[in-house]
Amino acid sequence: MKQFKIESLQNPRVKLWAQLLDKKGRDKQGLYLVEGIHLVQEALRYDAGVETVLYSEERGLPAEIAACLNDGMVERIAVTEQVLIKCSDAQTPQPVIGIVRKSAKTIEQLLASPESLVVVVDGVQDPGNLGTIIRSADAVGAAGVVLGKGTVDLYNPKTVRSTMGSMFHVPVVETELLPLLDLARSRGIQLVGTSLQASRSCYDMDLTVPTWIILGNEGKGVSAEVAAQVDTGVIIPMKGRSESLNVAMAATVLLFEAMRQRGDRPRPV
Structure with a gap:
């Protein structure tokens, strides 16, 4: 050329x-x-x-x-x-x-995955957080990441940089969450959210079945409408005095626990 x-x-x-x-x-x-x-x-x-x-x-x-x-x-x-x-x-x-x-990835790719592990992002605003979530999803071989309305733009230059290239490795789809979550449940996918009020530990949750992990805004958490779609709330146990984890850190913990449960052998880093 x-x-x-x-x-x-x-x-x-x-x-x-x-x-x-x-x-x-x-x-x-x-x-x-x-x-x-x-x-x-x-x-x-x-x-x-x-x-x-x-x-x-x-x-x-x-x-x-x-x-x-x-x-x-x-x-x-x-x-x-x-x-x-x-x-x-x-x-x-x-x-x-x-x-x-811009990507032309479709949601059907994620729904069709037989052992689907997907991260659903509802209103995360910080480009660095979104980039880290996408990198963690890529690291564990997740089927993809879904971005709901109100989430920072995937194509924001700061978001693009923070993904470190992982946005090219794992499907990322932007869509309306409520009809999608309803469709996912009809396909037998369990919808898991994090909550400080939950009594069930993420380590006691079966993440080997098709699972979508739902994460919310840094300050407000998941919207009430999306929270109503969650099947099970889990908490990430902590021994120290920190009240909670950053949303990107929480995503990473849950994704790597899912990988551990599924018996996936990580490659050396």
Whole structure:
């Protein structure tokens, strides 16, 4: 594929790319930004829908990215540092940015999993928390992650960075939760939520059956409507004086307990 060069900040394409820093622009174009060598490399490796790669004319196309572009199907454009800054959310602009199509994953993929282990996120607001939840789901080989309305945008640059590439490894679907949870229950999936008022320990809960773990907002928890759909509430036992765990930490504990119960042998890290 022919390589292009763009230097002007007034270039129409640069203006469109800069709009992807905002949710409105991402929704309108159906695209989002991926910044940095590792994330762009992961997006290319896992066929995440990269349409264009922007790279620093001054620093050149990183060798790791060039190795993933051998088929010539992805457009590559050399740009000035000023263009990278205009299109970047990071404090220090990365040498490469990917312009990526939004995912077309469907909820049926998660419902069809015979030993389904899914995380359902209801209103989590912090990009770092959402990114950690997705990374933990990826780490245990979960079937996917479902994001309900009111959850921070998956394609927010801060969320994308915090997933460290895991959003390209595990299906992440955005949808209305109430009809989905009702459908999941009709398929025999148990819906498990965390609660400080619960009497049942997560270690006493059978997580070997198809299970969806429901997690809520950092301050308010799961909404009343979603909480009403939960089959069983569990508590994560603690010996110290901490009142509760961060939502991302709670997700990690529950996911790894499910992996332990299922007899999955983790790979060395």
